[in-house]
Structure formats: C-alpha cells, structure tokens
Amino acid sequence: MTAETPTHLATRVAICVATRRRPDGLARLFASLSALERPEGCTIEVVVVENDEPHAQPLPACTLPARRVFEPRQGIPIARNRAIDEAAPHADWIAFLDDDETVESTLIVRLLAAARATGAPIATGPALPRFESGSPAWAARSGAYEPVRHAHLTRVPYAFTNNVLFDAAIVRGDGAPRLDERMLHTGGSDREFFARLAHNGNAIVWADDAITFEWYPRSRATYRWLFQRSYRLGTVAPATEAMRAKTTSGAATTLPIAARCALVWRALRFSARAVVRGLRNITDPASTAALVSWDVGRAAGLVAAALGMTYEEYRSR
Numbered sequence: 001m002t003a004e005t006p007t008h009l010a011t012r013v014a015i016c017v018a019t020r021r022r023p024d025g026l027a028r029l030f031a032s033l034s035a036l037e038r039p040e041g042c043t044i045e046v047v048v049v050e051n052d053e054p055h056a057q058p059l060p061a062c063t064l065p066a067r068r069v070f071e072p073r074q075g076i077p078i079a080r081n082r083a084i085d086e087a088a089p090h091a092d093w094i095a096f097l098d099d100d101e102t103v104e105s106t107l108i109v110r111l112l113a114a115a116r117a118t119g120a121p122i123a124t125g126p127a128l129p130r131f132e133s134g135s136p137a138w139a140a141r142s143g144a145y146e147p148v149r150h151a152h153l154t155r156v157p158y159a160f161t162n163n164v165l166f167d168a169a170i171v172r173g174d175g176a177p178r179l180d181e182r183m184l185h186t187g188g189s190d191r192e193f194f195a196r197l198a199h200n201g202n203a204i205v206w207a208d209d210a211i212t213f214e215w216y217p218r219s220r221a222t223y224r225w226l227f228q229r230s231y232r233l234g235t236v237a238p239a240t241e242a243m244r245a246k247t248t249s250g251a252a253t254t255l256p257i258a259a260r261c262a263l264v265w266r267a268l269r270f271s272a273r274a275v276v277r278g279l280r281n282i283t284d285p286a287s288t289a290a291l292v293s294w295d296v297g298r299a300a301g302l303v304a305a306a307l308g309m310t311y312e313e314y315r316s317r
Contacts, residue, residue: 011042013108014087014168015064018079019099020051027060028215032102034063037109044108047087051079077179077189080161088172096161096190097212101127104211111165114153114207121167121202122194124159125210132217138286139221144294150206158240159194159204163212170202180239185312188236195240223289227297228313234301235311237263260306267302270295
C-alpha cells in the first residue's frame, strides 16, 4: 500500500499453492507469477504448502513475497486445508493455483474485477492446456484436454483449485468450511468444496478472461491417461454433486436409487456422444481416439459410481 492509497481500498491477496516434489513445475509457476499485474492498492503474497517432510531446498525465485510451510500428513485436501489455515487470518481474498500451471499476467486483476462487478464472493476462470515439447500433435488438435467454458460473468455451480479466487471471510473463524479430507485419494475434493460453498449461498462467477495454463507432460498426452482421468471424474460424481444424503453426524448414506439411475442415464449420454464425436472426426483417427477415450472413460466411471465403486487415483502419490 502506498501513501496515496486510502486504507479502505487496500486489498490483500494470498495465492496458495499445494505441492509435492515438483520443483520444476513450481519454478515455472513462480516465473509467471513474477509478472503478475496488481490492482491499485493490492498486495499479493504466495503461500506454498509443501506436502512433505521438512527439507532445506529453497523456493524458486519470485518477485512476489513468498513463504512456505510443510504439511507432512499426506493428501491433497489436507495440504489445501493447511493453505487456507495459513492464508485466511491475513488475507482479504484467497486464490488457489496448481503446481503444474502458469498464469497470464492479468489473472488476479481480472478475477477481482469479475468478483467486484457481480458482487460474487468467488470467481473462477479457465485453465487452458499446454503440452511439453515432444507431445503428440493430436493432444492439442483434438480438443480433448480443453476445459468447459461459460459466458463471461455468468454464475457457475462449482470451481477448481487450478484457477479460483474467493473471499477469505468464507473460510475464516471456528467451524468455517474446509475441503473434505475423506477424499484423500479419490480426487475431486476441490470441486466438492466449491460446489458446497455455492449450495450454501456463495455465488461463483465465471471470469472467461482470467486465464491460467495447465501444462501436461508427455506421460499425460496418451489415450490411456485421458480414459483414466475421465473415469475418475465419473466415479467421484456422487461426492462432488452431493448425491448422497447425509446423516445427522455428517456421514454419507447409501446412494439413492434415483441417483443411481441418473448416473446410468448420464453414462448412456456420454456413450452416445462418443459415437457422435467419433463419426464427426472420422477423418482424423488420432483425434477421434482421444475424444472417444474421454467419453467412454466418463461413461464407465459413472456406471462404476452407480454400482458403488470408487477409484483412488492418488493413493500411490
């Protein structure tokens, strides 16, 4: 804050990043954060939660002030909750980014502008795919990795930690909401968290001009990875979409028959979409295989969820 900036205009933003043994990705992210533009009166701090035992390896260089804490208890929602605990007492707004991303320099400016223009306490935007050198051309050409996008400044029902900004008051104080740590290995705890906030009256607005870039290594530019990721998204649908009723203790009950039927119906729709997209892209077999891998993976995951099956993608990490 400068001498000319009125106190009531000061805004403190904490950018939180949960990471584990990805020094190259973190360095790439920090390089992009060094170029961030700041709204007038805005201060930005980076809070890194290393989901590991303490070590002496320094953080990458960054022009923004950055601090790190170690969280030895393993699990993505545990690390992200620790980040909230660290940031909430000192910030007005909390942003989350992933450690395999870079950002456009206007990211915070545009997320804040969207929140303020609509009065929404949560703003989110797209994470566009980028591929490392040597990746197959179909990965970018197919569109299989592209995120769902929405009209600018419209309300959306959920967000992810790859590009989101929210009012720190939501998570400040005793009993404030946190990510569900029971979802340690299944993934989806970020979507479930923001969907829960939206269900409880915290509007989420889409900022289509607030851009991050998600970098995919060559190991993820495969049909097998697309199938497995989409399958996992299908299996966590009951948790991320609150399909299970809760007992008074907060424990989830058995998935209702109506919800199971809804999952199977959606699986059929994804299967049909696989056929349509396959025929539409028949002259490009590589892209067709990517799109069909995604759709069939989702259909299989939704059926698995209807049958009560889970997929713990992150257990070995």
